Amino acid sequence: MTHNNSPEIDNIYTIVATGNKGIKFLKFHNTSSAFAYYKHYRLNLLTGKKSKFSLDELRQHFSKLNFKQTFNTPIVLHLFYELGHLYLHNLGNIKDDDLLAIELQYCQVTPYVPPKVKGEITLKKLSAPTFDHYENIFNKAYEHLLAGNCYQLNLTLPYQFDLQAPNAENILISKLFKNYANCSAYAHASVIGPLEVMYLSNSPECLFQIKKHSKHFKLWSMPIKGTMPLDSFSQFSKTWEKLTNCKKNEAELFMITDLLRNDLSAIDLPRSRVVKLKAPLIVPGILHQYSLIAVDLGYHINLNDIIKSLFPGGSIMGPPKKKVGNILYELENYTRGLYCGSTIVLYKSILASSINIRSAEVNLKNQTLSYKAGGGITLQSSAQVEFKEMQLKVDSFIDLI
Numbered sequence: 001m002t003h004n005n006s007p008e009i010d011n012i013y014t015i016v017a018t019g020n021k022g023i024k025f026l027k028f029h030n031t032s033s034a035f036a037y038y039k040h041y042r043l044n045l046l047t048g049k050k051s052k053f054s055l056d057e058l059r060q061h062f063s064k065l066n067f068k069q070t071f072n073t074p075i076v077l078h079l080f081y082e083l084g085h086l087y088l089h090n091l092g093n094i095k096d097d098d099l100l101a102i103e104l105q106y107c108q109v110t111p112y113v114p115p116k117v118k119g120e121i122t123l124k125k126l127s128a129p130t131f132d133h134y135e136n137i138f139n140k141a142y143e144h145l146l147a148g149n150c151y152q153l154n155l156t157l158p159y160q161f162d163l164q165a166p167n168a169e170n171i172l173i174s175k176l177f178k179n180y181a182n183c184s185a186y187a188h189a190s191v192i193g194p195l196e197v198m199y200l201s202n203s204p205e206c207l208f209q210i211k212k213h214s215k216h217f218k219l220w221s222m223p224i225k226g227t228m229p230l231d232s233f234s235q236f237s238k239t240w241e242k243l244t245n246c247k248k249n250e251a252e253l254f255m256i257t258d259l260l261r262n263d264l265s266a267i268d269l270p271r272s273r274v275v276k277l278k279a280p281l282i283v284p285g286i287l288h289q290y291s292l293i294a295v296d297l298g299y300h301i302n303l304n305d306i307i308k309s310l311f312p313g314g315s316i317m318g319p320p321k322k323k324v325g326n327i328l329y330e331l332e333n334y335t336r337g338l339y340c341g342s343t344i345v346l347y348k349s350i351l352a353s354s355i356n357i358r359s360a361e362v363n364l365k366n367q368t369l370s371y372k373a374g375g376g377i378t379l380q381s382s383a384q385v386e387f388k389e390m391q392l393k394v395d396s397f398i399d400l401i
Helices: 057-063 082-086 131-148 168-178 235-242 248-265 302-308 321-332 383-398
Strands: 010-016 025-037 041-044 051-053 075-079 099-109 122-125 153-164 188-192 197-200 205-212 217-222 224-229 275-282 286-297 342-347 350-355 359-363 368-377
Touching: 010 099, 010 168, 010 197, 041 057, 057 082, 082 321, 099 188, 122 342, 131 153, 131 197, 131 275, 131 321, 131 368, 131 383, 153 383, 168 197, 168 224, 168 359, 188 342, 217 248, 224 248, 224 302, 224 383, 235 286, 248 275, 248 302, 286 383, 368 383
Parallel strands: none
Antiparallel strands: 010 025, 010 188, 025 041, 025 099, 041 051, 075 099, 075 342, 122 153, 153 368, 188 197, 197 359, 205 217, 205 350, 217 286, 224 286, 275 286, 342 350, 359 368
16 A cells, blocks of 8 residues: 655545445545546546547456456446446447446555545535426336336436535545444545546445455345335334335345346356345435345456446346336436446455445536435335435435535
């Protein structure tokens, strides 16, 4: 680990939670390369130059990342939700200007301690879905369920805020990371100066995590399905009993667990196994339930093999994924972007990917914050309950900052 105490202005950097009680957060900085990928080209973020780059080349590029190698310097990959249409063979859903991925390779790593930053943030809601708008889309989604076109689908909508802060970038990052107890396992933040954007995530959800062994590596995924408000830990037992006894939430979790079990098995035709079927997960103001599915893979498997089978995460779509991808594209009619995409971190023993729920995109030029939220719809769902749950997820993040 490199320690650099000289003053510098970071134009591109990433901060990640480590899960380590000693060094809780790491800052990756001093980029050796940085690219943004679109449908027909890639943009060099360090030089500003565009070059032709196909989606096939992007897949080939990902296939060069394998887990035999040691990642002594960090690689951060932000995979945006719209990239999933490539792997679901729904290419017509990708627009020419959709940002599909950002790849950042860093030279330096330093421990990060959230500084005490003066100033407060004021968020003014510019736009948000009304219940009537949500109910209209919900009813159309429900018709697809009734017709048997899908078994579940994760319906989401966007919120837009005006952001007033004297030093928004530093204040937002400081607020996200200042309270370790409120930081989720896959919390991270990236500032991309050339794009004048910051990605801020307090995601608790794991797309995959990898642990190396001598002749193989173990990969596991932890989909979340089931949400209830939790005002205080003293209410945990009562709330957990209510959550686990809810047939609607149970059905969601079981369906997505089965979807993920098949996705993991499809990587290399091994047999995945469900390690945990119902387990509690606490995030600020919310109690979730999740399952844990694991599989053993040989070292011939590369990153593209994993992305091809797992991305986008089943929990933020629904079964069957290809069909649901098309349905959501028509119903939602907006770009999810970072939200419901995944951030992959490859650095030494950290070989992990989030599913970016509880995540925001901040336009540093216009001082706006974009946040999206939603939930799984099944035949047992009601528009009123789902709308309320969506707002709960908005509040969980907004209250944090």
